[in-house]
Amino acid sequence: MTPVPAEAAKNTKSVTVSRGAFKVPGFLAGAVESGMRYSGRLDLALIFAQDPAGCAASGVFTRNSFCAAPVELCRERLEKRRAKAILANAGIANACTGREGKIRAVEMARIASDALGCPADSVLVSSTGVIGMQVDIGPVARCMPGLVQSLRPDGWQDAARAIMTTDTVEKMASARIELDAGLSVTIAGIAKGAGMIAPDMATLLVFACTDAAVSPEVLDYWTRAGADSSFNCITVDGDTSTNDSLIVLASGAAGNTPITDTGGSESRAFGRALASVLRDLALQLVMDGEGATVLVEIEVSGAADRESARQVAFTVANSPLVKTAFFGQDANWGRIVAAAGRSGVKLIPERVGLFFEDLCVFENGAPVLGEEVEQKASQIFKQKEIHVRLDLGLGDGAFTAWTCDFSLDYVKINASYRS
Amino acid sequence: MTPVPAEAAKNTKSVTVSRGAFKVPGFLAGAVESGMRYSGRLDLALIFAQDPAGCAASGVFTRNSFCAAPVELCRERLEKRRAKAILANAGIANACTGREGKIRAVEMARIASDALGCPADSVLVSSTGVIGMQVDIGPVARCMPGLVQSLRPDGWQDAARAIMTTDTVEKMASARIELDAGLSVTIAGIAKGAGMIAPDMATLLVFACTDAAVSPEVLDYWTRAGADSSFNCITVDGDTSTNDSLIVLASGAAGNTPITDTGGSESRAFGRALASVLRDLALQLVMDGEGATVLVEIEVSGAADRESARQVAFTVANSPLVKTAFFGQDANWGRIVAAAGRSGVKLIPERVGLFFEDLCVFENGAPVLGEEVEQKASQIFKQKEIHVRLDLGLGDGAFTAWTCDFSLDYVKINASYRS
Numbered sequence: 042m043t044p045v046p047a048e049a050a051k052n053t054k055s056v057t058v059s060r061g062a063f064k065v066p067g068f069l070a071g072a073v074e075s076g077m078r079y080s081g082r083l084d085l086a087l088i089f090a091q092d093p094a095g096c097a098a099s100g101v102f103t104r105n106s107f108c109a110a111p112v113e114l115c116r117e118r119l120e121k122r123r124a125k126a127i128l129a130n131a132g133i134a135n136a137c138t139g140r141e142g143k144i145r146a147v148e149m150a151r152i153a154s155d156a157l158g159c160p161a162d163s164v165l166v167s168s169t170g171v172i173g174m175q176v177d178i179g180p181v182a183r184c185m186p187g188l189v190q191s192l193r194p195d196g197w198q199d200a201a202r203a204i205m206t207t208d209t210v211e212k213m214a215s216a217r218i219e220l221d222a223g224l225s226v227t228i229a230g231i232a233k234g235a236g237m238i239a240p241d242m243a244t245l246l247v248f249a250c251t252d253a254a255v256s257p258e259v260l261d262y263w264t265r266a267g268a269d270s271s272f273n274c275i276t277v278d279g280d281t282s283t284n285d286s287l288i289v290l291a292s293g294a295a296g297n298t299p300i301t302d303t304g305g306s307e308s309r310a311f312g313r314a315l316a317s318v319l320r321d322l323a324l325q326l327v328m329d330g331e332g333a334t335v336l337v338e339i340e341v342s343g344a345a346d347r348e349s350a351r352q353v354a355f356t357v358a359n360s361p362l363v364k365t366a367f368f369g370q371d372a373n374w375g376r377i378v379a380a381a382g383r384s385g386v387k388l389i390p391e392r393v394g395l396f397f398e399d400l401c402v403f404e405n406g407a408p409v410l411g412e413e414v415e416q417k418a419s420q421i422f423k424q425k426e427i428h429v430r431l432d433l434g435l436g437d438g439a440f441t442a443w444t445c446d447f448s449l450d451y452v453k454i455n456a457s458y459r460s
Numbered sequence: 461m462t463p464v465p466a467e468a469a470k471n472t473k474s475v476t477v478s479r480g481a482f483k484v485p486g487f488l489a490g491a492v493e494s495g496m497r498y499s500g501r502l503d504l505a506l507i508f509a510q511d512p513a514g515c516a517a518s519g520v521f522t523r524n525s526f527c528a529a530p531v532e533l534c535r536e537r538l539e540k541r542r543a544k545a546i547l548a549n550a551g552i553a554n555a556c557t558g559r560e561g562k563i564r565a566v567e568m569a570r571i572a573s574d575a576l577g578c579p580a581d582s583v584l585v586s587s588t589g590v591i592g593m594q595v596d597i598g599p600v601a602r603c604m605p606g607l608v609q610s611l612r613p614d615g616w617q618d619a620a621r622a623i624m625t626t627d628t629v630e631k632m633a634s635a636r637i638e639l640d641a642g643l644s645v646t647i648a649g650i651a652k653g654a655g656m657i658a659p660d661m662a663t664l665l666v667f668a669c670t671d672a673a674v675s676p677e678v679l680d681y682w683t684r685a686g687a688d689s690s691f692n693c694i695t696v697d698g699d700t701s702t703n704d705s706l707i708v709l710a711s712g713a714a715g716n717t718p719i720t721d722t723g724g725s726e727s728r729a730f731g732r733a734l735a736s737v738l739r740d741l742a743l744q745l746v747m748d749g750e751g752a753t754v755l756v757e758i759e760v761s762g763a764a765d766r767e768s769a770r771q772v773a774f775t776v777a778n779s780p781l782v783k784t785a786f787f788g789q790d791a792n793w794g795r796i797v798a799a800a801g802r803s804g805v806k807l808i809p810e811r812v813g814l815f816f817e818d819l820c821v822f823e824n825g826a827p828v829l830g831e832e833v834e835q836k837a838s839q840i841f842k843q844k845e846i847h848v849r850l851d852l853g854l855g856d857g858a859f860t861a862w863t864c865d866f867s868l869d870y871v872k873i874n875a876s877y878r879s
Contacts, residue, residue: 107801107809137797137809139826172794173827283798361780361866362874369875375591378556379702382526390526390556407558408592447780449875452868455781456788 056216056317060325063215063229064194066252067091067292071191072203075180078132078170083203085181087153087188088127088248088290095163096292097257098124099264101272103285109136110146111166112284118162119288122257125163127248127288128153131204131233132170133177136283145176152178156185167246167286169206169233201231204246207454208233209329214321218314220307226253226295228314232322244282245272247322253311254293256301263303263312264289271319275443276358277330289315327443332450335367336443340430344438349386353431354442356384364447367427372418374402381431392434397421475635475736479744482634482648483613485671486510486711490610491622494599497551497589502622504600506572506607507546507667507709514582515711516676517543518683520691522704528555529565530585531703537581538707541676544582546667546707547572550623550652551589552596555702564595571597575604586665586705588625588652620650623665626873627652628748633740637733639726645672645714647733651741663701664691666741672730673712675720682722682731683708690738694862695777696749708734746862751869754786755862759849763857768805772850773861775803783866786846791837793821800850811853816840 068090075085090096100119102112118124128149135142150164157164168176191199201211215229230249255263268287293299300308328336339358344350357363360380366373374395382388395403400417402409421427487509494504509515519538521531537543547568554561569583576583587595610618620630634648649668674682687706712718719727747755758777763769776782779799785792793814801807814822819836821828840846 103802105798105801106805106807107797137794137822137826139824141826172798283801361870365871365874368871371875375556378526379524379591382524382702383522386525388525403556405558407556407560447871449868449871451780452784452787452866452871455784456790456868 056218056314058214058216058317058321060214060321062195063197063213063227065227065229065250065292067096067294068250068290069192069194070196070200071188071193072196072199073184073188073191075130075184077130077177077180083199084131085184085188086129086200086203087192088200088250089157089192090125090290090292092292092294095123095125095159096290097255097260098122098165099257099261099289101264101268101287103282105283107137107283109134109168109284110138110142111135111168112286113143114146114150115165115167115286115288118165122261123163124165124290125159126153126157127165127167129167129204129246129248130176130181131206133168133174134170134172134284135168135176136172138173138175141175145178148178149176149181152182152185156189165288167284167288169204169244169246169284172283197229197231201233204231204233206233206244207331212322212325212329214318214325216314216318218310220253220297220310224295224297226251226297228253228311228318230318230322232326234326245285245326247272247287247319249287249289249315249318251291251315252293252295253291254295254297254299255291255311256299259300259303259308260289260291263315266312267316267319270316271323274441275323275327276355277327277333277445324443327445330445331454332448333445334448335424335446336426337367337445338426338428338441338443340428340439340441341433342430342439343432343434343436344386344440345436346438347440348438350438350440352386353381353384353433354440356380357431358442358444361447364444367422367446368448370422372397372402372415372422374408377429377431378403388433389435394432394434396430396432398428475637475733477633477635477736477740479633479740481614482616482632482646484646484648484669484711486515486713487669487709488611488613489615489619490607490612491615491618492603492607492610494549494603496549496596496599502618503550504603504607505548505619505622506611507619507669508576508611509544509709509711511711511713514542514544514578515709516674516679517541517584518676518680518708520683520687520706522701524702526556526702528553528587528703529557529561530554530587531705532562533565533569534584534586534705534707537584541680542582543584543709544578545572545576546584546586548586548588548623548665548667549595549600550625552587552593553589553591553703554587554595555591557592557594560594564597567597568595568600571601571604575608584707586703586707588623588663588665588703591702616648616650620652623650623652625652626750631741631744631748633737633744635733635737637729639672639714639716639729643714643716645670645716647672647730647737649737649741651745653745664704664745666691666706666738668706668708668734668737670710670734671712671714672710673714673716673718674710674730675718678719678722678727679708679710682734685731686735686738689735690742693860694742694746695774696746696752696864743862746864749864750873751867752864753867754843754865755845756786756864757845757847757860757862759847759858759860760852761849761858762851762853762855763805763859764855765857766859767857769857769859771805772800772803772852773859775799776850777861777863780866783863786841786865787867789841791816791821791834791841793827796848796850797822807852808854813851813853815849815851817847
């Protein structure tokens with residue numbers, strides 16, 4: 042099954058996503074202060090599937106060659122597409138840690154499985170924090186009884202806080218949809234990530250849970266499609282972490298007729314809702330991007346195909362000159378056009394149109410000049426959320442990327458982080 | 461003839477490059493204050509080949525789809541590989557200016573050719589400055605007599621100053637080599653560019669001249685090879701301008717036996733010297749990069765091939781996280797390793813070695829730990845020039861890229877530039 046992300050991305054507005062507290066039948070969550078690297082804050086989180094047989098599980102992970110030990114472990118364990126629990130720590134990434142790192146990731150899972158009374162290989166592990174340091178097993182063992190005791194249906198906010206690193210706020214999102222003529226199911230998730238992606242605080246972790254009954258294959262299909270229309274559409278600095286992980290679990294506690302195909306209306310409704318929750322979490326990450334002061338939506342339309350639209354969108358979204366212009370509230374259309382022009386996608390300047398919100402600032406190969414246009418553009422660049430549309434005039438391919446600005450604080454945060 | 465850049469890059473150390481004043485037999489240079497956009501400074505430069513028949517000429521230009529009008533004009537006029545003069549202005553880029561922009565570029569050349577008494581299509585035009593503004597023809601016409609009068613054999617420093625935009629210093633480089641058993645020839649150039657590439661001050665202009673007699677085909681060969689081992693190896697912010705131009709002229713005034721093949725020792729000596737001059741100009745650009753405080757050489761070795769080495773080198777050289785770490789003097793090896801890991805080139809972590817100067821900080825998939833290593837690395841990161849070597853352990857492919865750091869001043873310069 043090849044994901045059809047465009048399908049999942051469409052009509053997402055019909056799903057209402059909430060950022061408040063939630064519960065997901067069939068799951069418990071909790072967190073404790075282990076003191077492994079931070080002190081005086083939650084830093085160890087646990088998510089637990091109550092069904093003794095575990096739940097359907099799917100994961101999407103970093104493509105970085107230097108993937109972290111827990112990522113390798115999750116990849117192996119998710120081959121059977123079932124899991125009982127996720128254990129996550131913040132502060133130490135367990136990346137670039139060699140054989141010893143892998144041994145310690147396995148050990149973390151074993152400690153949790155002993156306490157939870159489930160098979161060792163049914164526990165997934167995620168880590169985020171400094172690269173090159175080994176995780177400390179002592180605090181994990183010492184805190185495990187307390188962590189298991191902390192598990193409760195509404196423990197998600199604590200878990201979301203426990204996985205934060207340079208994040209300034211916890212990220213939560215949930216949605217409810219109706220399946221089977223009136224049966225309501227929940228799809229909810231927590232995430233962390235502030236530099237997308239700051240390898241040093243290595244980085245993007247997302248855990249989503251649903252009580253819907255979904256076959257592992259279908260869950261996998263919608264997880265990949267959802268990632269493609271959410272986390273694969275955002276950038277803060279173009280860097281990709283060694284630890285990026287998105288894990289989705291489905292308990293089936295809602296009791297709906299299990300969804301076992303990808304084409305039916307129930308299945309598509311589920312896919313859209315999951316995509317909506319993941320997209321909301323993704324936007325929360327960009328808004329909390331390191332030093333970010335503005336959220337920018339870069340919509341590329343009229344491309345020859347989706348891939349070339351994506352390439353143009355990300356070249357613009359990652360351009361330091363474009364991003365500093367947004368920070369400076371400078372409606373500098375020339376930088377956007379020039380970034381698109383160097384994207385590697387062949388463009389015909391005369392066909393390109395550039396819009397800030399609905400304001401056309403460039404067409405027919407030349408700027409739309411005038412005092413009024415300048416003033417309107419200037420006003421738009423004072424907004425906290427800005428929509429930029431670049432129409433290439435070549436075909437039907439489209440892609441939307443989200444980015445933030447490049448501020449003085451981004452440099453300050455990242456120049457001084459380790460020291 | 462396909463350029464063999466590696467060949468040109470080798471043994472460049474045997475050529476001594478000077479950054480002081482120079483003359484090139486057969487050429488005159490000059491500059492005036494036209495006041496087209498700046499006031500109280502030189503902003504219009506002219507380079508003139510004295511031979512009534514003109515000189516051999518070659519050019520390498522931006523690949524940006526939105527290339528400027530003067531770039532289009534140069535591409536057309538250089539098809540015959542001969543030229544009489546180059547007219548360049550700073551302040552207005554004549555990019556994204558539609559049909560009118562092209563008409564004005566042609567008009568600039570015509571005004572110069574009338575004053576110089578040469579065919580209109582033998583004059584090349586270069587512009588740098590703000591995108592989307594039309595060049596002003598009035599000041600060009602008004603100043604042309606004075607500009608022609610300013611031409612002299614040692615007018616290069618004035619010309620180098622006249623093409624500056626956000627540059628803080630003019631860039632000049634020259635070398636002398638011996639051909640034909642003792643006959644000395646000069647190869648020299650001037651350049652501008654401070655954000656490589658800041659589209660708004662669109663941007664990289666390089667004019668190199670030599671008195672060597674070289675056939676247009678061979679000149680073209682060495683120009684392309686030289687660009688590949690110099691300007692194509694540097695980055696300040698990964699952005700590519702609409703106006704990037706490298707033009708090389710050869711007068712033949714030295715009277716050497718004309719170089720008409722690329723394989724002979726005289727030809728290779730010429731190619732090496734040209735590459736050395738271009739590389740020196742390229743490094744001057746990086747050192748004067750917007751807000752730059754340090755020059756970083758990223759050498760990737762042991763890659764499967766040169767292209768994959770290049771990809772890894774530029775991913776590291778353009779990573780905002782790597783560049784802010786250099787600004788913060790933070791020997792943050794994790795960010796370099798993580799950037800290499802996301803470059804798209806498949807790496808085997810256990811084979812990768814990372815060195816700061818001669819200090820190994822990462823090998824066998826894990827960091828080389830210890831107080832002493834940390835202290836030494838910390839000292840190295842206080843240098844004004846830092847050499848980083850990443851050995852991939854996969855093959856013989858190698859590539860070296862030069863970059864600078866990402867400083868608070870970079871953000872300040874680019875956030876406030878247009879306003």
